[in-house]
Each structure stands twice: as structure tokens, then as C-alpha cells.
Amino acid sequence: MTDTDTATAPERKRGSGVKMVYDLLRDEILDLVLPPGSPIDEVQLAERFGMSRTPIREALVRLSGEGLIETLPNRSTMVANIDFLNLNTLFDALVLMYRVTTRLAAQYHRPEDLLIIRGFHEDYAAAVQSRDTLAMIATNAAFHAAIADAGRNPYFTGLFRRLLDEARRILRLYYQSYEEQFPQRFVEEHAEIIAAIEARDVEAADRIGKAHAEQIVLQVQKLFSRNDRLDISL
Amino acid sequence: MTDTDTATAPERKRGSGVKMVYDLLRDEILDLVLPPGSPIDEVQLAERFGMSRTPIREALVRLSGEGLIETLPNRSTMVANIDFLNLNTLFDALVLMYRVTTRLAAQYHRPEDLLIIRGFHEDYAAAVQSRDTLAMIATNAAFHAAIADAGRNPYFTGLFRRLLDEARRILRLYYQSYEEQFPQRFVEEHAEIIAAIEARDVEAADRIGKAHAEQIVLQVQKLFSRNDRLDISL
DNA sequence: TGTATTTTATTTGTCGACAAGAAAAATACA
DNA sequence: TGTATTTTTCTTGTCGACAAATAAAATACA
Numbered sequence: 053m054t055d056t057d058t059a060t061a062p063e064r065k066r067g068s069g070v071k072m073v074y075d076l077l078r079d080e081i082l083d084l085v086l087p088p089g090s091p092i093d094e095v096q097l098a099e100r101f102g103m104s105r106t107p108i109r110e111a112l113v114r115l116s117g118e119g120l121i122e123t124l125p126n127r128s129t130m131v132a133n134i135d136f137l138n139l140n141t142l143f144d145a146l147v148l149m150y151r152v153t154t155r156l157a158a159q160y161h162r163p164e165d166l167l168i169i170r171g172f173h174e175d176y177a178a179a180v181q182s183r184d185t186l187a188m189i190a191t192n193a194a195f196h197a198a199i200a201d202a203g204r205n206p207y208f209t210g211l212f213r214r215l216l217d218e219a220r221r222i223l224r225l226y227y228q229s230y231e232e233q234f235p236q237r238f239v240e241e242h243a244e245i246i247a248a249i250e251a252r253d254v255e256a257a258d259r260i261g262k263a264h265a266e267q268i269v270l271q272v273q274k275l276f277s278r279n280d281r282l283d284i285s286l
Numbered sequence: 287m288t289d290t291d292t293a294t295a296p297e298r299k300r301g302s303g304v305k306m307v308y309d310l311l312r313d314e315i316l317d318l319v320l321p322p323g324s325p326i327d328e329v330q331l332a333e334r335f336g337m338s339r340t341p342i343r344e345a346l347v348r349l350s351g352e353g354l355i356e357t358l359p360n361r362s363t364m365v366a367n368i369d370f371l372n373l374n375t376l377f378d379a380l381v382l383m384y385r386v387t388t389r390l391a392a393q394y395h396r397p398e399d400l401l402i403i404r405g406f407h408e409d410y411a412a413a414v415q416s417r418d419t420l421a422m423i424a425t426n427a428a429f430h431a432a433i434a435d436a437g438r439n440p441y442f443t444g445l446f447r448r449l450l451d452e453a454r455r456i457l458r459l460y461y462q463s464y465e466e467q468f469p470q471r472f473v474e475e476h477a478e479i480i481a482a483i484e485a486r487d488v489e490a491a492d493r494i495g496k497a498h499a500e501q502i503v504l505q506v507q508k509l510f511s512r513n514d515r516l517d518i519s520l
Numbered sequence: 521t522g523t524a525t526t527t528t529a530t531t532t533g534t535c536g537a538c539a540a541g542a543a544a545a546a547t548a549c550a
Numbered sequence: 551t552g553t554a555t556t557t558t559t560c561t562t563g564t565c566g567a568c569a570a571a572t573a574a575a576a577t578a579c580a
Contacts, residue, residue: 066360066539066540066541066562066563066564067359067360067541067562067563069563069564070563093531094531094532095530095531103564103565104564104565104566105532105565105566106340106563106564106565107563107564109344109532109533110343110344110347110563113344113347113348113351114347114351117347117348117351117352118351125301125532125533125571126300126301126531126532126533126570126571126572127531127532127571127572127573128531128532129532138440141438141439141440141441141442142441144439144442145439145441145442148386152382204375205375205378205379206372206375207375207376207379207445207448207449208375208378208379210445210448211441211444211445214441214444215441300532300533300534300569300570300571301532301533301571303533303534304533327561328561328562329560329561329562337534337535338534338535338536339534339535339536339562340533340534340535341533341534343562343563344533359541359562359563360540360541360542360561360562360563361541361542361543361561361562362561362562363561363562521580522579522580523578523579523580524577524578524579524580525576525577525578525579526575526576526577526578527574527575527576527577528573528574528575528576529572529573529574529575530571530572530573530574531570531571531572531573532569532570532571532572533568533569533570533571534567534568534569534570535566535567535568535569536565536566536567536568537564537565537566537567538563538564538565538566539562539563539564539565540561540562540563540564541560541561541562541563542559542560542561542562543558543559543560543561544557544558544559544560545556545557545558545559546555546556546557546558547554547555547556547557548553548554548555548556549552549553549554549555550551550552550553550554
């Protein structure tokens, strides 16, 4: 938007353009800076980043592969909509992956994994402390992704990351409406999860992971049912 | 390879090139026509399909997003290797997804889903009858993907499809070495799965799905342990 | 005024060309 | 002969331009 965007990029390394565009667009989509349905203009992006349409296009193909943007043949491309009618399928998948990844982490984690997990745990706690909503959402996702990594199953990790991404967008909506509700509780639950993993207590990890996930799902569902009622009454 | 490839494509619709290349490469990769590690040359593909490198490139980006090809920056592109050391993670994920998708299908399927599922079931039986290995592998994957579709959870379906793809490559190896062993048994198990789904018996679907998956995994594992011993003894 | 048809405008998909990067080949040097 | 350095070759990443496809605007017609 400012002229610094075009000015500050006279030279850049050869393969770095796509990644830069991909990362930035992804963050903007997940943080709802680009809300669902926003049109995406290749030419505009090309001008903004000071590069040709080719690398932009590659980044868009990547994002489309992950379902973050939708593309009408020969016509517009836009940020993927959130399918509110089928949120339950997202929640089902999230709960199962929470359980499975926490379980596997308890089984297969190595000492160095715990350092990383604890790092994100502290980041999340700090974000809660400073009431930084966006940081809370992002570090929460990073925390659980780190746990999944410790479980060492790339297939589960891959799906879980996608689910957490989608959840990021929904949580963003959530925290837009009702701020500062119960994140402290999540901090404590995260600590319990870490303890179960460290103790290699698979069943406890499963149980706590499931409870944690269902806790979140329940709260979000409550929010949406409230919103639904509002929508109807208006 | 033959000159018909370049001759037969003077005109083609606008957005169809990528899909054509994508579909064909995908099949060739999954059927091991292009074995793991095969180099992929953009220019060569462009000549073969009679188009420029741009649509080829887009198809490759897509395939890379699904993990079917690996790409070294500024250097070669090749068919993704099979990670034999971590096959257990694939099997873990497969067994879980077999269970989950069969379960959901028992819960949420509609009458028309059963028609599709039965269709693939018969295709598979026919392939077994005619001892067409490649068709067996492909229709088996299609059968289970159809069940997943009937479960109506796009996240699970997406992961399951990826897993079935990867499994297709492994089964291809398997049937290359030891032909015609026990596919008839699978036909019967498939029939049992359909029955459980139709009866909406969730627990039975889960149980049979799990048993079916573990059956396959066990056989494949047996094969590979046999191969390992061979490798060592040579 | 309302609808059908043509024209324009905008955006995408594809192309051919060129330059950067990395490996392989060739050369220089001990 | 063996190693280091330069040169060449080959492949990829990026660019600017053009044509096809579609939507929007303009026009014709009732």
C-alpha cells in the first residue's frame, strides 16, 4: 500500500520470491487481514512485491493446494470461504488429531522436543499476559504443531497443521467478538499436556488432549449458536 | 516417446493442459511407471505434450504440494522417494483412517453412496478375476476413497486419499514381487464392510475396517521383512 | 422503459526468451 | 598422475508480451 513496498526490493535471491509471497499471503489469510471471499489480484500483487506474475502465480497455486484460496477457471481467485455449515467436520477432525498427536508425542518424543514445546508454551503464556489476540492464536497453533512434530508422524502432522490453520481463522472471529474470556485456563491445560508427554503417560496424554480439544470446540460452538440466535432475532 | 504424442495435440482448451499433465504424471508415479527417484525434466515434458513449460510447471507445483515429487532448489526435480524406514507411520495413519472413514460412512452415508461403493467393489472383484494387478490396486483405492466420501468429512477424506496414493505405490511393489496371493479374501472383506455400512452398524464398521487394514499392513510388512533378510544375506 | 445484442475492458492462461545457479567438463598447474 | 581452477553446459526461475475467456458496459431494438 505504501510506496516502501515497491521501493524496498531492488534485488532479491532467486527462489525466495514465491516463499515470501506465500508466507505473507498465508498469514494475512489466517489472521483475517484478508477476509474470506476477498478477491486476489495477481497484477496488483505483482506490483506490490515488485516482481512479475509468474512467482505470484506459483504461490497462489500452492495456497490453492492447501485450500486457502479458491480459484474459478478463467475468472477470479479469492480467499477461501469458511464453511460454517460443516464446522462439525472440522471439529471432529481436530479433536481426533489433538488426541492422536498428543498420544504419539508421549510415546516418541525426545528430550530436545520438550524444549521447543516449552518455548511455544511460554510464548503463548506471554501472549495471554499481554492480551495480544493474534499472537495468542498463532502461538497456540505453533504449540500444538510442535507437539505433533514430536509424535513423528508426518501424515498426522500434515493434516493437523491444516486443521490448525483453519481453526486459526475461526478463533480469529471468536476473539474479535468476545475478548479475554478464558485463555488462562488454556495455559494451565497446556502445562498438563506437557507434563503427561514428559511422563510418557500415553493414556493421560490422550485423555487431556481430548478434553482440551473438546473444551475449545464447545466454547466456539457456544459462540456460534449465540451468533445464530442474534442473526435470527434481527 | 513415440511421435504420436507430439502430433496429437494441435489444439486444446485453455485451462486443460495442467490437469492433463497433472493426471497423467500422477498416475505414472502411483503405478511406478515413473519409479521413485526418476528425474523429471520440464523441457522434455513440454515437448512431449506440445506445450510451453508454464503449464508443466504448474502441474509440478501441484504434485509437489501433495508430496509426490521432490524439488531441489535451482536443481533437479524428481519423483518422491518411498520412505521405507518410516513405513510404520504410514501404516499407523492408514489403519486409523480406515477405521474413522468406515465408521463415519456407517453413520452418515446416503442410499446413493452405496451404489457408488458397490460399483467400485465390483470393479475390484472384476480386476481380481482377470488378475489385472494395476487395476486391482487402483480400484481398491477408489473403493475406500468412495467409502470415505460417504463419511462426508473432507479433512479425513483428503488425508485418506493421500495415504491411499502412497499405499498404491507400495502395493505396486508388493504385487510386482509376489503375484496373486490373497486378493479374493479382500473381496470378501470388502463385502463385509459394505454390509456393516448399510446396516449403519458403526462399531462393526470400525472393527471390520480395522481388521481389514491391519490384514493388509501385516502382509506388506511380512513381504518387506522377507526382502530385508534377502538383502542382508546377499 | 425493458430486454437482447454487440462492444469494450479486464483478468487469466500460455508462450518464448533470457539470466542465474549449480553440476559437469575441460584446463592449468604441481 | 592428481588436484585446483576455470570454462562450459544444462536446468531452473523470472520476465514481458500476447491471446483466450469472461464480465461489464454500451448500444440497438421492441
